[in-house]
Amino acid sequence: YIALPQAQAVPLPAHTDMAAGACMGIPGLTAVQAVILAERLAGDLRGQTVLVTGASSAVGHYITQMVTLAGGRAIGTVGSEAKAAHARAAGLQEAIFYKTESVPDRVKTLTQGRGADVIIDMDFSTTAAWASQGALAAHGQVVCYGSNALEVALPFRPWLFQSLGVQFFLVYDLTPAQRQQAVARLQQLLQDQQLQHSIGARFALDQVAQAHCTVEAGQTVGNVVIDM
Incomplete structure (x- = not known):
């Protein structure tokens, strides 16, 4: 048994099993906060193209669903055909195989040359360059919750001249107001049974x-x- 502060002990809807609940604390909460920030920076996602890096990952799987539920067009990077199938089942419209093709080139092809409106990102060490190479549209926004390298060189000139923006966040460091908003939205999605749990x-x-x-x-x- 464990005792937690009330703010951290979130009730699950009656029809949500404990295995799904175990997915909420980090993957689910990270995903919903990323989408909340994307909407705050880029506005209503309806009709916008969102590139989800790691679309088949635990977090990316939920992000893909949430972007789709919001009316956005989710495209994403995956590492294999099996992972692409998993992501497509969550609503991914286009899979980009980052190991064998140029992500910026493929994104430009899928967006008639303009780039994605938003990138929700799990590896800024790679995405920083992709964004400057056309994967992100002018005035586009990156919402980032991770990086495979702790120090990242940012190609400043293309970021400046295309007015690109980035918002970092750490799910463990949400303010009480941010946590309350994210938890409330996640609970509503669970209550409405709108999420697939993998x-x-x-x-x-x-x-x-x-x-x-x-x-x-x-x-x-x-x-x-x-x-x-």
């Missing part, structure tokens, strides 16, 4: 080491859950 593997508590190895291997599509 459970890639389940383990018992005494298999926790195996669960960690599964996550580190990076081959499982969906969340890894430990059942109590």
